[in-house]
Amino acid sequence: MEILITDIDVKDIRFPTSLLADGSDAMHTDPDYSCTYVTIKTNKGIEGYGLTFTLGRGTEIVVQACKSMSYLVKGENANNIFTHFGIFWRKLTSESQLRWIGPEKGVIHLATAAIINALWDLWARIEKKPVWKLLTDLTPEQLISTIDFRYITDVITKEEAIKLLKDNQKGKEEREMILRKNGYPAYTTQVGWLGYSDSKVKELCAKYLALGFTSFKAKVGQNLTDDIRRCQLIRDVIGYENKLMVDANQIWDINEAIEWMKQLIKFKPTWIEEPTSPDDVLGHVKIANELRPHGIGVATGEMCANRVMFKQLLQAKAIDYCQIDSARIGGINEILSVYLMAKKLNVPVCPHAGGVGLCEMVQHLQMWDFICLNTSTENRVIEYVDQQHEHFEYPVYIQNACYMPPTRPGYSTKFTEDTIKNYSYPNGEKWKNMYKKDSSNLIQII
Amino acid sequence: MEILITDIDVKDIRFPTSLLADGSDAMHTDPDYSCTYVTIKTNKGIEGYGLTFTLGRGTEIVVQACKSMSYLVKGENANNIFTHFGIFWRKLTSESQLRWIGPEKGVIHLATAAIINALWDLWARIEKKPVWKLLTDLTPEQLISTIDFRYITDVITKEEAIKLLKDNQKGKEEREMILRKNGYPAYTTQVGWLGYSDSKVKELCAKYLALGFTSFKAKVGQNLTDDIRRCQLIRDVIGYENKLMVDANQIWDINEAIEWMKQLIKFKPTWIEEPTSPDDVLGHVKIANELRPHGIGVATGEMCANRVMFKQLLQAKAIDYCQIDSARIGGINEILSVYLMAKKLNVPVCPHAGGVGLCEMVQHLQMWDFICLNTSTENRVIEYVDQQHEHFEYPVYIQNACYMPPTRPGYSTKFTEDTIKNYSYPNGEKWKNMYKKDSSNLIQII
Numbered sequence: 001m002e003i004l005i006t007d008i009d010v011k012d013i014r015f016p017t018s019l020l021a022d023g024s025d026a027m028h029t030d031p032d033y034s035c036t037y038v039t040i041k042t043n044k045g046i047e048g049y050g051l052t053f054t055l056g057r058g059t060e061i062v063v064q065a066c067k068s069m070s071y072l073v074k075g076e077n078a079n080n081i082f083t084h085f086g087i088f089w090r091k092l093t094s095e096s097q098l099r100w101i102g103p104e105k106g107v108i109h110l111a112t113a114a115i116i117n118a119l120w121d122l123w124a125r126i127e128k129k130p131v132w133k134l135l136t137d138l139t140p141e142q143l144i145s146t147i148d149f150r151y152i153t154d155v156i157t158k159e160e161a162i163k164l165l166k167d168n169q170k171g172k173e174e175r176e177m178i179l180r181k182n183g184y185p186a187y188t189t190q191v192g193w194l195g196y197s198d199s200k201v202k203e204l205c206a207k208y209l210a211l212g213f214t215s216f217k218a219k220v221g222q223n224l225t226d227d228i229r230r231c232q233l234i235r236d237v238i239g240y241e242n243k244l245m246v247d248a249n250q251i252w253d254i255n256e257a258i259e260w261m262k263q264l265i266k267f268k269p270t271w272i273e274e275p276t277s278p279d280d281v282l283g284h285v286k287i288a289n290e291l292r293p294h295g296i297g298v299a300t301g302e303m304c305a306n307r308v309m310f311k312q313l314l315q316a317k318a319i320d321y322c323q324i325d326s327a328r329i330g331g332i333n334e335i336l337s338v339y340l341m342a343k344k345l346n347v348p349v350c351p352h353a354g355g356v357g358l359c360e361m362v363q364h365l366q367m368w369d370f371i372c373l374n375t376s377t378e379n380r381v382i383e384y385v386d387q388q389h390e391h392f393e394y395p396v397y398i399q400n401a402c403y404m405p406p407t408r409p410g411y412s413t414k415f416t417e418d419t420i421k422n423y424s425y426p427n428g429e430k431w432k433n434m435y436k437k438d439s440s441n442l443i444q445i446i
Numbered sequence: 447m448e449i450l451i452t453d454i455d456v457k458d459i460r461f462p463t464s465l466l467a468d469g470s471d472a473m474h475t476d477p478d479y480s481c482t483y484v485t486i487k488t489n490k491g492i493e494g495y496g497l498t499f500t501l502g503r504g505t506e507i508v509v510q511a512c513k514s515m516s517y518l519v520k521g522e523n524a525n526n527i528f529t530h531f532g533i534f535w536r537k538l539t540s541e542s543q544l545r546w547i548g549p550e551k552g553v554i555h556l557a558t559a560a561i562i563n564a565l566w567d568l569w570a571r572i573e574k575k576p577v578w579k580l581l582t583d584l585t586p587e588q589l590i591s592t593i594d595f596r597y598i599t600d601v602i603t604k605e606e607a608i609k610l611l612k613d614n615q616k617g618k619e620e621r622e623m624i625l626r627k628n629g630y631p632a633y634t635t636q637v638g639w640l641g642y643s644d645s646k647v648k649e650l651c652a653k654y655l656a657l658g659f660t661s662f663k664a665k666v667g668q669n670l671t672d673d674i675r676r677c678q679l680i681r682d683v684i685g686y687e688n689k690l691m692v693d694a695n696q697i698w699d700i701n702e703a704i705e706w707m708k709q710l711i712k713f714k715p716t717w718i719e720e721p722t723s724p725d726d727v728l729g730h731v732k733i734a735n736e737l738r739p740h741g742i743g744v745a746t747g748e749m750c751a752n753r754v755m756f757k758q759l760l761q762a763k764a765i766d767y768c769q770i771d772s773a774r775i776g777g778i779n780e781i782l783s784v785y786l787m788a789k790k791l792n793v794p795v796c797p798h799a800g801g802v803g804l805c806e807m808v809q810h811l812q813m814w815d816f817i818c819l820n821t822s823t824e825n826r827v828i829e830y831v832d833q834q835h836e837h838f839e840y841p842v843y844i845q846n847a848c849y850m851p852p853t854r855p856g857y858s859t860k861f862t863e864d865t866i867k868n869y870s871y872p873n874g875e876k877w878k879n880m881y882k883k884d885s886s887n888l889i890q891i892i
Contacts, residue, residue: 029542057514057543061553064510068503096475097503103696103724103749106552107507151723154700154732250549254600277597278549279754281727282761286600305551305751308725315728 001044003078003126008070008115009039012059013051013415014425015356015388016434021195022387023055023354026221026251029195032056033388034425035327035356036063036111037415038118042078048122049414052114052327053355058107059425065111069098073115082123085146089116089333093148105305109330116331117361121411130406131332132364136176136371140165143372146333151308152341155315161340168375175371183402184366185215185377186384187245189354191234192218198233205237212401214242215381217273221248224263231267240268247273250303254283258290271297271321278303284318292320299323302352306330310338314345323352323383326361335365343373354385359396360412363403391419447490449524449572454516454561455485458505459497459861460871461802461834462880467641468833469501469800472667472697475641478502479834480871481773481802482509482557483861484564488524494568495860498560498773499801504553505871511557515544519561528569531592535562535779539594551751555776562777563807567857576852577778578810582622582817586611589818592779597754598787601761607786614821621817629848630812631661631823632830633691635800637680638664644679651683658847660688661827663719667694670709677713686714693719696749700729704736717743717767724749730764738766745769748798752776756784760791769798769829772807781811789819800831805842806858809849837865 014034017023023031034056040048054062072092081088092112093104102108124131135143140162149158191204205216216238220227227246234244246269252260257275272291276283278300288298301323304310310329313319322342324335342349349369351362359382366382374380382403389395393414397404406412422430460480463469469477480502486494500508518538527534538558539550548554570577581589586608595604637650651662662684666673673692680690692715698706703721718737722729724746734744747769750756756775759765768788770781788795795815797808805828812828820826828849835841839860843850852858868876 027540027542028546031543031546053546055543055546057541058511058547058554061507061511061514062547065504065507065553068507094473095503096473097477097501100474100477100499100501101504101508101553101556105725105751106554107511107547108504108552110547151699151726151729153702154729253597256599277754279551279751280597280758282758283597283600283754303549305725308723308729312726312728 003046004043005040005073005076005078006043007041008066008073009041010063010066010070011037011420012063012425013037013356013420013423014056014059014431015423016430017387018056021193024193024195025219025247025249026194027249028055033356034059036066036114038066038114040073040118040122042122046122046125048118048120048125050114050116050118050121050411051357051413052110052117053358054110061107062110062114065107066114069095069108069111069115078122078126081119085333086148089146089330090148090150092116093330104308104330109306110328112330113327116333117327117411117413120332121413124411125409128409130364130408131411132367132405135332135364135368136172143336147337148333149337152311152337155311156337156341156344160344164340164343165372168373171375172371175375179367179370179405183399183404184363184370185381185402186213186398187215187217187243187381188213189217189247189383189385191216192230194219194222198230201230202233202237205234209238209242214401215245215270216242217245217247217383219249220246220264221251221260224260227264231264235267243270244268245270245273245299248275250274250277252276254280254286257287261291261296262294265294265296269296271299273299273323274302279305279309281309281312281316281318284313285316288318288320297321299350301325303328307334307337307341311341314341314347319347322347322349324349324362324365325352326358326365327355332365339365339369339373348379350380351382353383354387356388357392357413359384359389359403360392363396364406364411367405391415391423449492450489451486451519451522451524452489453487454512454519455487456509456512456516457483457866458509458871459483459802459866459869460502460505460877461869462876463833464502467639470639470641471665471693471695472640473695474501479802480505482512482560483866484512484560486519486564486568488568492568492571494564494566494571496560496562496564496567496857497803497859498556498563499804500556507553508556508560511553512560515541515554515557515561524568524572527565531779532594535592535776536594536596538562539776550754550776555752556774558776559773562779563773563857563859566778567859570857571855574855576810576854577857578813578851581778581810581814582618589782593783594779595783598757598783601757602783602787602790606790610786610789611818614819617821618817621821625813625816625851629845629850630809630816631827631848632659632844633661633663633689633827634659635663635693635829635831637662638676640665640668644676647676648679648683651680655684655688660847661691661716662688663691663693663829665695666692666710667697667706670706673710677710681713689716690714691716691719691745694721696720696723698722700726700732703733707737707742708740711740711742715742717745719745719769720748725751725755727755727758727762727764730759731762734764734766743767745796747771749774753780753783753787757787760787760793765793768793768795770795770808770811771798772804772811773801778811785811785815785819794825796826797828799829800833802834803838803859805830805835805849806838809842809852810857813851837861837869
C-alpha cells in the first residue's frame with residue numbers, strides 16, 4: 001500500500017497552568033504548559049499526531065517553524081521515509097538554508113521533534129502497534145537505519161550499535177511479559193513545584209506515598225532557607241527509605257551550585273538535576289566531581305540541545321543520570337542514538353517527562369530500552385507528573401507507581417477533539433472565556 | 447532627555463545570492479543571503495537599526511521571534527536600558543516562558559541579537575558616535591555593566607573583567623590614532639566559495655592579491671581531490687609568503703576531519719575552520735591536538751550558540767582562533783564577555799564576517815578590542831567578503847586590505863530605502879520581478 005503524505009496541519013495548543021503555579025520552578029515561574037501539535041495527513045485517511053512541548057509564549061514561533069519545514073514532508077511517500085528514515089531525518093535537519101537558524105537546536109529542532117514524532121505515530125498506526133512494540137519488533141539493522149550517525153562516530157559507530165542490540169536480544173519475550181505484568185517504575189515531581197505552599201507539598205507527599213511511589217522530586221534553587229525547610233518537610237513524610245531528587249532548573253553558576261548543594265547533603269538527594277546551564281559540559285564535570293564523594297549524582301538532559309551535547313556529557317562523565325527528552329532533540333531517531341551512547345558509556349537513562357505529552361511519549365522509549373538494550377530497570381526510573389493527561393485520547397496509565405505499557409497503536413500523542421476545540425490558542429473556547437472573565441489577568445497569562 | 451521606545455518594526459530582507467553561488471560551502475550549497483531587520487522607533491524621532499543574518503528560508507521564523515519578543519522592549523525608557531543594560535539583556539534572554547524554546551540558542555537567540563544590535567545602534571546614534579567609539583569611551587565599569595555574567599563566573603568575574611580593562615587603558619589615544627590612520631587588517635573569503643570554477647578562483651586570488659590582501663580563505667570538505675587541486679591553485683597564485691586558511695563548514699566527523707586535514711598539510715593552512723559540529727567542544731579538542739603538531743590551528747565560532755559554549759571552547763583549549771559572530775550570540779553585550787574570556791585565556795579573536803551586515807558590525811568590535819583590550823593586531827584579522835555592502839547607507843570601507851574605522855554614528859546597520867523597497871521578501875520589487883521572469887527558478891530560490 002502506497003501511502004502519500006498530503007498535508008501537515010500545525011496547531012498552537014495552550015493550557016493556563018500558570019493560574020495554579022503547576023510546573024513552576026526556579027527559572028520558569030509561571031509556565032502555561034503548551035505544545036505545537038502536528039497532524040500529518042495522508043491519501044489513505046490514516047493520520048499521524050506529534051507534538052513538542054512549550055511553556056506558552058513562543059509556541060507561535062515553533063508553529064511557524066513547523067509550517068516552514070512542512071514542504072520537506074508534503075508529497076513524500078511514507079513507506080520510503082520509514083525504509084530510509086535516517087536519511088530522511090538528515091534531510092530535515094540539514095536543509096541547506098534552514099540549518100543556519102539552528103543548527104539542530106532551539107526552535108528549529110523543537111519543530112523537527114514535533115514532525116518526527118508525528119511520523120513515528122503514523123508509522124506505528126500503519127503497523128497497528130504502539131511505538132514501543134514497533135521499536136521492539138524492528139531488527140537491529142532496521143532500528144539502526146533510522147539513526148543519523150553524523151558527529152557521533154567517534155563514540156559509537158553503526159556497526160557497534162548493531163552489535164550492542166544483538167548482544168541483548170536474548171530474553172526479549174520474557175522481558176516483554178514482565179513489562180506487561182509489572183510496568184516500568186515511575187517517580188513523581190508532583191510534590192515539589194516551587195510555587196506550592198508547604199501544606200500542599202506535605203499533602204501531596206502523603207498522597208503519592210500512599211499510591212506506592214518510592215521516589216520523589218522537589219524543585220530547589222530560589223532560596224536556600226526555603227529549600228532546607230522543604231527538603232526537611234518532604235523527608236519527614238517520605239522518610240529516608242525512599243528516594244529524594246532535587247532539581248534547580250539551571251539557576252546556578254558552577255561554584256554556586258557546588259556550595260548550595262553542600263548545604264543539602266544531609267537530605268541525601270539521589271541527584272541534583274540541571275544545576276547550571278544545559279550547555280555547560282565542563283561545568284557539569286566540575287559539579288559532579290565535587291558532589292559525587294557526598295553521594296549526590298548529577299542529572300541533566302531535558303534542555304540538552306542534541307546528540308552532540310549528550311555525547312559530550314556522557315564522554316566527559318559529566319552526568320550520573322541521562323535525562324532524555326522526547327520533544328526537544330529531533331524525535332525518536334536521535335533519542336535512540338543517545339540511548340546507545342549511554343549504554344556504551346554505562347550511564348543509566350532516566351527520562352524527563354511531565355510536560356504536555358512527555359509522559360505519553362517517553363514511556364514507549366524506556367520500555368524499548370528495557371526489552372532491547374539495557375534489559376534491567378535497576379537504577380532507572382521515568383519521571384511522572386499528573387498533569388494534562390486527560391487531554392489525550394489514550395493517556396498514560398499508572399499502576400502501583402509504574403507506567404503500564406500502552407496497548408493502542410501509535411505514540412499516545414493524539415489529543416481529544418474537545419481539547420483542540422477548547423485550548424487552541426488564542427481562539428479556543430476556554431481562552432475566549434478567559435478573555436471575557438478577567439481581562440486584567442490576561443496580561444499575565446498571555 | 448527621556449527617550450521612550452514606541453514601536454518595533456521587523457522586516458524579512460532577502461538577496462537572491464544562490465543564483466551566482468556566492469556564499470556556497472560544503473553544508474550550505476545554495477544560500478540566499480538574508481536577514482531579519484529590526485527598526486526600533488522612539489518618541490523623539492531617532493531610530494535604531496539592527497539585524498541578524500540568515501540564509502533565506504527560515505528568515506520568516508526569526509521575524510516571528512522578533513515580533514514575539516518585542517513586547518519586552520516596547521514602552522521601555524531607552525536611557526534606563528543603557529544604564530542597566532546587563533540587567534535588561536537578562537530580561538530578554540530569560541523571559542520565563544520564551545526561554546524554553548532556546549535557551550539562549552537558535553532562533554530565539556538570533557532574534558535577541560537583532561533586537562540588541564538595534565538597541566546599540568540607537569544608543570550610538572543618541573551619543574552621536576560610531577559604536578566602536580561609544581564602546582571605547584565607556585569607563586571599564588560602564589562597559590562591564592552591559593554584561594550578564596551568569597554561567598561564566600567560573601572563568602571570569604565582573605571584578606576580573608574590570609581589572610583587565612583597567613590594565614590596558616594606557617595608550618588608548620595613541621592606538622585610536624593608529625587605527626584612524628591604518629585601519630584594521632582584513633582577510634578575504636571571496637576567493638574560494640565552493641561553487642566557484644577554478645578559473646574564477648584563480649582570477650579572484652590575483653585580484654585580491656593586487657588589492658594588498660595577505661590572507662586568503664578557501665572552502666573545503668566536499669571532495670578531497672577538488673580540495674587538493676584548489677589549494678594548489680590558490681597557493682600557485684598567492685605563494686607561501688601569504689596566509690591560506692581553509693573552512694569545512696561542519697561537514698566532518700572527528701576522525702574524518704583529522705584524516706582529511708592531514709592530506710592538506712603541505713598547503714600549510716593557518717587554520718581549519720569549523721571542522722565539525724559547532725557544539726562539539728571535546729571533538730574540537732581532539733582535532734586540535736592532532737593538527738597542532740603540523741602547524742594547523744583550529745578555528746570556530748560563527749555558529750557557536752552562546753557565551754557558555756565559547757567559554758568551554760576557550761577553557762578546553764579546543765580552538766586557536768576564536769571567531770565571534772555579531773549576529774548569532776545575543777548582541778554586543780554577550781560578545782564582550784567572549785572577548786574578555788578570550789583575553790584571559792590568551793586566544794586571539796578573529797571575527798567571522800561576510801554575511802549580510804556582519805562586516806559592518808564586527809569591525810566596530812574588533813576596533814574596540816584593539817584600543818581597549820588586546821592593544822595589538824598581531825595574529826588577528828577580520829574576515830572580509832565583498833558582498834551586499836552596497837545595501838547599507840554607510841558600508842564598510844576597505845583601504846590597503848584594512849577596515850577603516852567608521853565615522854558615522856551607529857552600528858553601520860542601516861539599509862538604504864531602495865534596498866528595503868527592492869529586497870523585502872516576498873513582496874519587494876526585485877522578488878516580484880523574479881517571480882514574473884522565471885517561475886521554474888522560483889522553486890530553487892524560495
